[in-house]
Amino acid sequence: MNREDARVSNPLVLNFRAFIGRAYPRVIGAHRELSWIFFNTLLPLLSVAAYVFVYAALGAPAAFAGFVILGGTMVAFWMNVLWSMAAQLYWEKEIGNLQLYMMAPMSRMALLGGMAVGGMVMTSTRAAATLILGVLIFQIVLVVVNPLLLAGIFLVTLVALYGMGMLFASVYLLYGREAWNISNLLQEPVFLGAGFYFPVQSFQRILGGPGRWIAIGVSLIPMTLGLDAMRQLLFPELLEWAFLPADIELYILIVLAVVFVFLARRALAYIERLAKQEGRLTQRHL
Amino acid sequence: MKDAIRTKELTRVFGGKKRRLRPRDAPEKRVIALDRVDTQVAEGELFGLLGPNGAGKTTLIKILATLLLPTSGSATVAGYDVAKDPYPIRQRINMVSGGETSGYGLLTTRENIWMFSQFYGIPSKVAKAEIDRLLKEFELWERRDAKVRTLSTGERQKMNMVRGFVTDPDIIFLDEPTLGLDVSAARAIRQFIRGWIQENHAKTVLLTTHYMMEADELCDRIAIIDNGRILACDTPERLKGMVKREVTVKLETDRLKDPKAFDVIEGVQNYVVKEEAQTNRTSLTFILEDDAPIGDIMSEVLNQGSKVQSMEKIDPTLEEVFISLVGKGLD
Ligand SMILES: Nc1ncnc2c1ncn2[C@@H]1O[C@H](COP(=O)(O)OP(=O)(O)OP(=O)(O)O)[C@@H](O)[C@H]1O
Ligand SMILES: [Mg+2]
Numbered sequence: 031m032n033r034e035d036a037r038v039s040n041p042l043v044l045n046f047r048a049f050i051g052r053a054y055p056r057v058i059g060a061h062r063e064l065s066w067i068f069f070n071t072l073l074p075l076l077s078v079a080a081y082v083f084v085y086a087a088l089g090a091p092a093a094f095a096g097f098v099i100l101g102g103t104m105v106a107f108w109m110n111v112l113w114s115m116a117a118q119l120y121w122e123k124e125i126g127n128l129q130l131y132m133m134a135p136m137s138r139m140a141l142l143g144g145m146a147v148g149g150m151v152m153t154s155t156r157a158a159a160t161l162i163l164g165v166l167i168f169q170i171v172l173v174v175v176n177p178l179l180l181a182g183i184f185l186v187t188l189v190a191l192y193g194m195g196m197l198f199a200s201v202y203l204l205y206g207r208e209a210w211n212i213s214n215l216l217q218e219p220v221f222l223g224a225g226f227y228f229p230v231q232s233f234q235r236i237l238g239g240p241g242r243w244i245a246i247g248v249s250l251i252p253m254t255l256g257l258d259a260m261r262q263l264l265f266p267e268l269l270e271w272a273f274l275p276a277d278i279e280l281y282i283l284i285v286l287a288v289v290f291v292f293l294a295r296r297a298l299a300y301i302e303r304l305a306k307q308e309g310r311l312t313q314r315h316l
Numbered sequence: 317m318k319d320a321i322r323t324k325e326l327t328r329v330f331g332g333k334k335r336r337l338r339p340r341d342a343p344e345k346r347v348i349a350l351d352r353v354d355t356q357v358a359e360g361e362l363f364g365l366l367g368p369n370g371a372g373k374t375t376l377i378k379i380l381a382t383l384l385l386p387t388s389g390s391a392t393v394a395g396y397d398v399a400k401d402p403y404p405i406r407q408r409i410n411m412v413s414g415g416e417t418s419g420y421g422l423l424t425t426r427e428n429i430w431m432f433s434q435f436y437g438i439p440s441k442v443a444k445a446e447i448d449r450l451l452k453e454f455e456l457w458e459r460r461d462a463k464v465r466t467l468s469t470g471e472r473q474k475m476n477m478v479r480g481f482v483t484d485p486d487i488i489f490l491d492e493p494t495l496g497l498d499v500s501a502a503r504a505i506r507q508f509i510r511g512w513i514q515e516n517h518a519k520t521v522l523l524t525t526h527y528m529m530e531a532d533e534l535c536d537r538i539a540i541i542d543n544g545r546i547l548a549c550d551t552p553e554r555l556k557g558m559v560k561r562e563v564t565v566k567l568e569t570d571r572l573k574d575p576k577a578f579d580v581i582e583g584v585q586n587y588v589v590k591e592e593a594q595t596n597r598t599s600l601t602f603i604l605e606d607d608a609p610i611g612d613i614m615s616e617v618l619n620q621g622s623k624v625q626s627m628e629k630i631d632p633t634l635e636e637v638f639i640s641l642v643g644k645g646l647d
Pocket of ligand 1: 347373
């Protein structure tokens with residue numbers, strides 16, 4: 031091989047290839063382990079079913095079943111962010127990949143970005159399966175009011191969510207094993223807080239003033255506003271349950287996305303420097 | 317000739333200082349892993365680092381691979397400072413460690429190597445062709461589509477080697493690349509390294525090892541390192557020449573009339589005689605102060621009307637060099 035072939039001087043080209051390279055195992059991996067499809071498609075449907083029955087039993091409007099199915103679909107992304115983004119760098123360090131990643135000339139954002147987009151693509155196929163099955167089984171009626179806005183909100187929600195995952199990835203790396211517990215700790219409260227199975231408006235309706243603050247607090251998790259906005263656009267008959275107008279939610283999500291990605295970048299740079307100084311983060315030496 | 321690697325007073329200390337955000341389990345003890353190391357590796361050299369566990373070999377490699385910062389002193393790789401200018405270094409280096417478990421078990425051998433090649437921006441087509449060529453060279457072709465988690469230790473290490481070499485680095489760091497491998501896998505890897513450096517004159521290899529024989533056989537120069545210090549650095553031959561040691565000579569002659577006659581020769585410290593009845597020969601093992609008495613021994617054999625059938629001088633090995641410098645062997 032000749033030298034000019036091997037060394038890429040354009041960092042944009044290099045980082046694009048690195049990004050694709052890192053995304054690849056996530057996308058391909060999904061189709062190699064068919065059991066995961068079962069766990070990630072059918073199991074979420076079970077908890078979804080439970081909520082659908084509860085709403086039906088209480089005589090809630092039919093669109094509430096749609097709320098729940100959309101929430102159950104988005105759970106896949108939250109789990110992916112928590113366990114395959116946030117915990118990822120720590121895990122990469124343990125198996126010895128991280129030092130090879132850090133030694134490569136690629137940008138660290140290509141690494142995180144590849145991880146994130148690979149995860150999104152993989153999870154999207156599963157989420158789509160959950161959504162389609164749910165809609166068919168429970169005969170949900172979707173009214174797509176504004177497809178462009180809907181797509182925009184979905185994408186920005188994912189970027190913000192995975193941006194948060196990137197940030198967590200660096201933080202987890204710093205705290206090692208203890209971070210694992212954070213993931214466990216976050217899982218259930220976020221299921222509640224982000225309103226996967228009910229509109230966050232409920233906080234305010236049930237708890238009054240303090241409830242509003244809870245809703246604002248959980249809006250830091252991009253899933254919350256994303257879900258709320260998508261529900262408004264898919265089930266307009268329940269607009270009274272909206273927390274904030276969808277377009278405002280989109281703007282907030284854009285800000286969250288930018289802030290998370292920016293912070294993730296800073297955090298990883300900081301951690302890399304710390305690792306090189308203290309010699310304990312990129313090494314398997316513990 | 318240009319320097320591929322150069323270190324000046326390179327020092328690395330672990331622990332001791334108060335750490336920001338230090339996890340509870342972080343070690344408190346201060347360890348000087350490298351202690352004012354000065355080395356110079358020329359372009360085209362196959363340079364070995366030989367040292368016991370904890371000597372600082374991996375620490376040195378990690379600093380050179382831009383994964384760790386020096387505590388003090390400096391290091392340059394391919395002319396760039398590891399602390400100030402890591403990016404151009406990263407484009408030109410790669411590293412393979414023994415017992416490495418890198419990659420993803422779900423991917424195939426080929427996919428894994430391809431993924432790592434992409435982190436260097438190598439065009440996919442170029443990378444794939446090169447991966448195939450290297451897999452064949454390592455006799456791993458049959459396992460190209462096997463999932464990585466099904467590879468044996470030897471196969472896995474060969475895959476790691478392909479991963480390291482596929483980016484065509486100018487300088488490659490090999491940290492105990494044959495660790496835990498069987499004889500044939502280790503041989504394949506050594507052969508590859510030797511071939512690579514012979515074919516590519518401007519390429520440089522920095523290799524660490526526990527195996528004396530490996531260092532001796534492969535390296536142009538060897539640094540013996542212990543406790544973070546380089547104790548000696550030279551060609552294997554010259555290192556061996558450093559150890560003052562008796563010369564051992566094995567001699568086989570036609571049956572001698574008077575095998576005790578060698579007592580009087582000056583410089584003969586000791587010798588052992590064995591009569592081989594079957595072949596009607598005598599075999600002698602001499603321990604000599606130096607080479608000088610060899611001539612006298614030969615004349616004595618001839619004087620007795622006998623002939624020398626074979627003579628073998630047993631050289632000191634790196635083992636002895638190591639023991640004399642470090643004060644212990646390499647298990
Ligand atoms: N990240 C780290 N944190 C704390 N101490 C470390 C770290 N890395 C290495 N050390 C210490 O530095 C010293 C040198 O270690 P190093 O790994 O460089 O040795 P080595 O020569 O590669 O040994 P081996 O033959 O066992 O691989 C050892 O005392 C080791 O415990
Ligand atoms: Mg080591």
